[in-house]
């Protein structure tokens with residue numbers, strides 16, 4: 001037993017896609033296709049999955065920003081757009097076509113807009129857009145989901161929390177993404193012996209699944225402020241008891257990281273009471289889903305938050321954490337910044353292109369500094385713009401940065 005445990009927690013070689021987390025000089029990206037590149041240019045294949053609702057609007061803007069920021073760093077992108085979610089259901093009758101999975105797997109990184117909408121809400125489960133997204137995450141084996149929530153000084157007043165509570169919040173939720181109750185079996189709806197319908201799911205975590213996400217979280221915390229809070233429900237759930245045990249055992253390998261544990265109900269409360277106490281949070285799939293939405297509102301709008309989903313050896317999946325917002329789709333009202341910032345995460349964590357990523361992050365701050373705001377982050381005295389105009393302002397900001405640095 002002891003030997004098995006030892007084997008399981010032996011330090012592993014940190015994977016290429018996850019190595020960017022260490023913020024050390026980044027490794028050469030593992031899938032550079034030099035043959036097709038122009039002289040002196042690095043070339044990457046990006047799969048774009050616009051999806052549904054506001055997805056296509058925000059993806060087309062993020063694509064332009066990615067291209068522009070990349071070209072200033074000598075990067076060339078070739079984009080391939082594929083259907084997913086409701087768009088794929090309408091086109092070919094399934095939420096994740098085989099061709100989409102293959103294209104995603106063969107590319108260097110995947111940028112997704114959003115999936116879902118009223119139209120498909122009543123579909124059977126295997127024909128729901130959300131099922132396509134879960135299949136994609138499983139297919140790409142992207143078990144580590146990084147969801148940063150940072151309150152930008154420019155947007156403090158967009159937060160629903162008091163200025164003194166929100167100001168300076170800078171936290172990272174590390175969510176386990178391919179296990180737990182989302183994928184556990186047995187699951188289903190059946191009729192019991194009394195003839196009554198029963199719905200059931202299984203929260204299940206194997207030791208190796210806990211260890212690998214915990215390692216990502218320890219590494220993440222190490223490169224941030226060195227504090228890691230593991231969130232579970234170990235006072236009730238067996239899966240959480242094992243979770244806490246494994247995370248605690250790993251802590252010995254990261255003496256520079258201060259580890260604490262918190263029950264999820266308390267964490268939900270602490271996030272609105274005093275969010276500044278958190279640096280890095282690691283948690284399971286479903287708690288991470290809920291807590292990352294909560295954390296996003298501290299920052300003012302869910303429309304601001306990007307995410308990165310990483311595997312240990314394949315392309316990462318990058319997506320805004322907001323949904324498809326069908327109520328405002330096609331009306332040029334969406335905030336494209338979460339997707340633009342997801343493109344920055346793609347460059348940084350997916351390709352190891354930190355300079356190009358920084359160009360995008362600076363350009364977003366530039367547009368905000370000039371006072372441009374979409375409806376979700378608007379406050380008196382700022383300039384209300386639509387999705388396209390916000391995108392144009394970010395693009396201009398990418399350019400003006402160049403002029404300033406020439």
Ligand code: IPM
Pocket residue numbers: 130133134289321
């Ligand atoms: C998210 C979303 C998804 C999830 C849905 C759309 C399946 O809420 O990415 O947070 O629950 O993971």
Ligand code: MG
Pocket residue numbers: 289290293
């Ligand atoms: Mg969610």
